[in-house]
Amino acid sequence: MSESVLDLVVVGCGAGGLATALQFLQSAPGGRVMVLERTSRAQRGGNTAWTGAFFRLTEDGSPAHDFVSRMMELSEGKTDEAIVRRLAALARPTIQWLNDNGVATKSDLTYFLTSKGPRLMPAGGGAAIVETFAARVEELGGNIEYNTTAQDLITDRGDVIGVEALDSAGSKRRLLARTVVLACGGFQGNPALLDHHLGGRGHELSPIAPGGRSNRGEGIEMATRAGADTDGQFDQFHGEPVDPRTGSAEALVMVYPYGILVDHEAQRFVDEAADTPDNTFEAVAYKIWRDANQYAYLIADQKLMRHDIARAVLTDRRPESALTLEALARRLDLDPQALADTVARYNQAATPGPLELSSLDGISTRGLVPAKSNWARPIDEPPYVAWPVTCAITFTFGGLRTDEFARVLDAAGEPIPGLFAVGEVAGIYHHKYPGATSVLRALAFGRIAGQTAAHRIPNPTAVQ
Numbered sequence: 001m002s003e004s005v006l007d008l009v010v011v012g013c014g015a016g017g018l019a020t021a022l023q024f025l026q027s028a029p030g031g032r033v034m035v036l037e038r039t040s041r042a043q044r045g046g047n048t049a050w051t052g053a054f055f056r057l058t059e060d061g062s063p064a065h066d067f068v069s070r071m072m073e074l075s076e077g078k079t080d081e082a083i084v085r086r087l088a089a090l091a092r093p094t095i096q097w098l099n100d101n102g103v104a105t106k107s108d109l110t111y112f113l114t115s116k117g118p119r120l121m122p123a124g125g126g127a128a129i130v131e132t133f134a135a136r137v138e139e140l141g142g143n144i145e146y147n148t149t150a151q152d153l154i155t156d157r158g159d160v161i162g163v164e165a166l167d168s169a170g171s172k173r174r175l176l177a178r179t180v181v182l183a184c185g186g187f188q189g190n191p192a193l194l195d196h197h198l199g200g201r202g203h204e205l206s207p208i209a210p211g212g213r214s215n216r217g218e219g220i221e222m223a224t225r226a227g228a229d230t231d232g233q234f235d236q237f238h239g240e241p242v243d244p245r246t247g248s249a250e251a252l253v254m255v256y257p258y259g260i261l262v263d264h265e266a267q268r269f270v271d272e273a274a275d276t277p278d279n280t281f282e283a284v285a286y287k288i289w290r291d292a293n294q295y296a297y298l299i300a301d302q303k304l305m306r307h308d309i310a311r312a313v314l315t316d317r318r319p320e321s322a323l324t325l326e327a328l329a330r331r332l333d334l335d336p337q338a339l340a341d342t343v344a345r346y347n348q349a350a351t352p353g354p355l356e357l358s359s360l361d362g363i364s365t366r367g368l369v370p371a372k373s374n375w376a377r378p379i380d381e382p383p384y385v386a387w388p389v390t391c392a393i394t395f396t397f398g399g400l401r402t403d404e405f406a407r408v409l410d411a412a413g414e415p416i417p418g419l420f421a422v423g424e425v426a427g428i429y430h431h432k433y434p435g436a437t438s439v440l441r442a443l444a445f446g447r448i449a450g451q452t453a454a455h456r457i458p459n460p461t462a463v464q
Contacts, residue, residue, distance in 0.1 A: 006032045008453045009163050009177040011150040011219060013037035014048035014211075015126065015439050016423030017183035018133035019446025020453070022101065025140035027454035033142045034175060036165055038149040038184075039214055045130035046185050047395060047424070048439060050209035050249050053126040054119045056436035059107045061095030061120065063088045071434045078430040080231075086404040087437070090444040098122070098443065102132045111254050111312050113357045114276040119436055126439060148173070150218060153180065153226045153419070160226060160418035179453040182408070182421040183446065186396035187217030188237065197234040197398060204294045208240055208392035209249035215395070219425040223400050226419065229411045232427020234398030238438075239285035243315035244295070244390040251315035253387050256284060258357060258375050259300030260346055261389065263292040266329065266338035268346065273374035276360060277312075282433055289391035296389045297332050299325075299343065302381040303355040319385040328384045347378040395438065399427025405452065406445040418456075420449040 008024050010017045013035055021033050037044050056064050064070070071084045095105060104123040109115055122128045134144060147168035154162035154174065162176035187193040189212055194202030207213050224230065243251040257273035257280070270287045274280050288296045300319075322328035325343055326336035349368035355377045365376045400408050400421045407415035408426075423442035 004176070006034055006175060006177040007457050008033040008179045008181065009175050010035045010181045010183055011163065012046065012183035012185065012423070013044045013130070013134065013144060014046035014183060014185065014423060014442065015129050016442035016446040017181070018130065018137060019443045020181045020183060020422060020450040021137045021142050022133050023447040023450030024453045025137060025142055027451050028457055030141065031454060031457060035137065035142065035144045036148045036150050036163070037144060037146050039146065041146050043210070044134065044146065045127065046211040046214050047209060048126040048211070049130045050211045051126040051439060052121055053129065053439040054110060054121045054436040055095070055440045056434070057091055057095065057120045057440070059120060061092040063091045071437065074432040074434045075430040079428050080403070082404040083428055087441050087444055091440065094440065094444045094447060095120070097447065101136055103128050109311060110278070111252055111314060112276065112278040113309065113312050114278065114359055150184065150222065152222045155226050158227065158417065160416060178418065179456050180419055181449045181453065182219040182223060182400070182425050183423045183442070184219040184425055185215030186399060186424045187220065188215055188393045188396050189213040190216040193217045198237070205239070205289060205391060205393040208242060208394045212393070212395065215424070219421070220399055223408055223419065223421065226416065227410045228408045228416060228419070229401040230398060230427060231401035232398040233430045236397045236431065238394040238397070238433040239282055239289065239391045240394055241281060241285045241288060241389045242392040243317055244388055245317045246315050248316050252313070253298060253315060253389050254281060254312040255300070255304060255309050256298050256389065258304045258355060259298050259379060260372070261296045261298055262339065262342055263296055266334045266342050268342060268370060271370045271373055273372050278435060285391040288389060294390055297334065298387045298389050299379060300385050301379045302383065303377055305385060307357055315387070319387045321383045321385050323382050325384055328386055332386055332388070343379050347380055350376045350378045352378055395424045397427060397429040399425050402426040406449040420452065422446045422449050
């Protein structure tokens with residue numbers, strides 16, 4: 001072909017894509033890399049730009065003691081253990097590389113009041129990764145093409161040799177490359193795919209942050225057309241309970257275990273405190289979507305409000321408040337008698353006493369369905385408060401099947417030459433999300449993909 005050939009095309013400008021491009025340029029100085037980003041420069045970064053990006057690591061970057069076992073347990077053994085073990089082994093060098101490239105890390109408390117200690121995170125969150133890495137890629141000669149959307153892979157006898165893309169002017173472009181790395185997220189920004197994989201109400205789920213709207217599933221679709229196999233649970237997602245009254249991103253409401261959740265008919269529908277919030281928030285958010293028609297109300301009283309709950313409630317809106325349950329119900333457009341009756345039944349099954357938030361207390365309801373397994377204190381100290389709560393989708397679980405080298409595999413389990421996938425486009429999660437692993441795996445496997453792309457250059461004399 002007469003068309004010039006790039007050494008690497010990366011689809012996506014989040015943590016995984018930028019880590020791939022940066023590591024490639026450091027491993028092959030002078031190499032030709034192009035990163036395709038469907039949004040503008042100001043909107044770049046996908047989910048990464050909006051997340052706090054906690055890592056399930058200790059302060060020195062080492063994996064938590066239960067890192068591997070926890071990931072395998074939550075997936076019920078369905079995640080490829082080789083990928084999990086590789087991620088654990090790469091954790092500390094990945095954090096060191098992050099620091100070496102200008103992104104400092106710090107230990108900070110999470111938004112779970114039951115957290116026993118701080119977790120590692122980038123200073124400045126995921127936005128610091130995007131801004132720092134994008135600048136480094138451009139400094140090293142990489143090219144980031146904004147307002148450019150990858151639409152299909154170019155193949156030759158089973159090998160992936162490039163990408164077809166659409167630029168901001170509506171012109172189609174053929175970008176030939178020795179290596180293609182997909183780092184363009186899941187499909188949470190595509191209502192039609194959500195309906196297809198999650199059922200007819202999938203479109204009700206809104207991305208938790210604006211960056212998620214850019215993740216529309218094209219990477220998964222173009223790779224499967226090229227023969228890729230899939231992995232991850234397509235009918236499950238990482239969801240979180242948020243305040244729908246605000247336009248702020250990630251407006252989390254993580255104090256739901258300390259009150260009761262009611263639906264439109266002012267009826268409880270879930271055990272709010274089956275475990276600590278870090279172990280239940282995803283399941284509770286899912287039930288709000290599935291069982292409460294995507295809208296619930298957290299009802300509590302001054303036993304909760306006397307505590308410092310600021311780090312667990314990230315909405316910029318104050319809770320609704322009233323001196324009586326009937327008045328609170330009217331503010332929420334609920335039936336006043338129904339809410340009063342629900343709270344009365346709950347109070348009768350609860351145990352009087354102080355409300356302590358920092359650990360499971362084993363104080364459960366008696367004879368109530370559904371039960372409340374912990375923190376079952378009466379709601380009887382006005383003013384009463386309420387937060388509306390809905391389920392926001394952070395990312396989808398289903399994606400491409402990959403191995404511990406970030407290679408995309410076909411149905412026979414063989415690597416597709418020239419094609420790699422990192423981040424949420426690679427499906428590894430099943431059943432439950434092991435918190436604080438998503439950005440870490442994007443960075444770690446982005447580095448692997450970048451190093452491999454560097455070594456795929458013919459006669460790579462510059463590769464380090």
